[in-house]
Amino acid sequence: MSMRINGFDYRRVPGVNGVCLNVAVGGSGPPIALLHGFPQTHLMWRHVATDLAVDHTVICPDLRGYGASDKPADDYAKRTMAADIVAVARELGHSAFALAGHDRGALVGFRAGLDHPDVITHLMCLDVLPTLDMWDVLHGTTAAVGFHLYLMAQPPGLAETMIAASADTFFGHFLSQWANDDRAIPADVRAAYLDACREAVPSIVADYRASATTDVAHDREDLAAGNRLAMPVSVIQQDWGAALGFDAAALWGAWSRDLRHRTTSAGHFMAEESPAEVTAAIRELLTAGTE
Template identity: 55%
Template sequence: MIPGLVERMVPVDGASVHVVHGGAGHPVLLLHGFPQTHIAWRHVATSLADDFHVVCADLPGYGASSPSPGNDDPAAYAKRATAATMVAVMRELGHERFSVVGHDRGALVAFRAALDHPDVIEHLAVLDVIPTADNWAALHGAGGVFAFHLYLLAQPSDLPERMITADPDAFFGHFLDTWTGVPGAIPADIRAAYLAAAGTPRSIHAICQDYRASAFVDAGHDQADRDAGRTLTMPVLAMWQDPGDLVLPFDPRQVWASWAPDLRTRVLPCGHFLPEERPAEVTAAIRDLLAGR
């Protein structure tokens, strides 16, 4: 569903990661968020492929990628593990060094890849997210209402899987509909593709494991790095939606500045799905990052 890119299944450590890739030049890995697949990057990837080799991957258990090995252990979905998988995927495609751009869940994987593999990641862009440890620390009071899924999906029993399986279209459709700020940004056929991919029992379990990992594994990894004084060594771009009248319980710029000495930021007038709602602005900002501007 992304014209000009070639589909491939990449075997990595007993799993298969689904990617589409194409173009020539500096390699750029694009990672999607919840509850989406690689096609979230369809506009951005098509443009970037004019000048870069673009790789769009489905996260483990999302889209056409297989679940992580050790699927019943949330640690298998830790962003550290997924980041290592994505580095291996890019190496399998012939890229020893590359830049990575992530949105939402994909941005958490990209952030971890940049911290754990600074000799591999040349540039980092993160869209509409803050690191896991910072996010949990910021959530309190009524702010938790808007992030209820973080708590629900992380429940250590199979309760969320059972609840979501009862009506997956209603559950995942809620986020696709209420988090979008630009009408028509996610057309009916794309929305249907997201729901079909997310609504299988396999994907529902993988998504819950992804969120369990954030609650019980990823936050600890982030905090250990913070305590050790580790920061991002490459140029970093952070973009997020303009919150409008909503008062955020954190300052995204301040949070990212604490991790990234070489930081540039963009705030866009849209909802959560920046690559689909403001693809031209997102693409331009990524090009500026890669050009060193």
């Protein structure tokens, strides 16, 4: 993908197991990593990142399997993807950092917070539920909203073939249906997202398949062990709880010792639709624990 965040430097940085990530880095000051969601790349943070870079070192990687990062055939457990981000930050000279993630990136951030509590100082998750809770709340006809989750959870072969046969239609569906404001993702950015996804169908499917297998097992282990997110946590999401009949704040509260939960009128792509709101919330979170 040729589009870049203005003023940021780009480099390839090693994660784990020989995988290198495409990483945009800008600004100076306390470090924060911003992790993108589906079906996007690091470019989704372009507004928030430039604002935060005024007084922070901002690290925006393409997750493994996405964008211009390496796309191994397997190992898309969020545990591995979280270890990638910790390794990237360490390579850039940061032993601890704040993290904000959207969608898939939020699930990576959630796992990073559980696995690396001494590294992640603050955690923000945009428009997701923890994996176990996500599967539990989808039932009956309401589960239709998550059809892609079930499709990509199937054994290797089926989803990859179906999606690759009409990749632009598949990924474009989400870019259109999940946005409240069509202007938030202009035509050139949309084209860049579609180009990136078209080239990454197997790895994107592998990422989602892991959320129905390995990630579930890891979360169950943490739940049974009583592990919780120890750092200050902020969650912003659409009011899916009211729509689908669950208490999102309570679900998140079971995983976090220090939670700030709010809903937004923005659509799923809130960092692009309402960047000022998201940036303000990040800055508010970063003051937690410093009073």
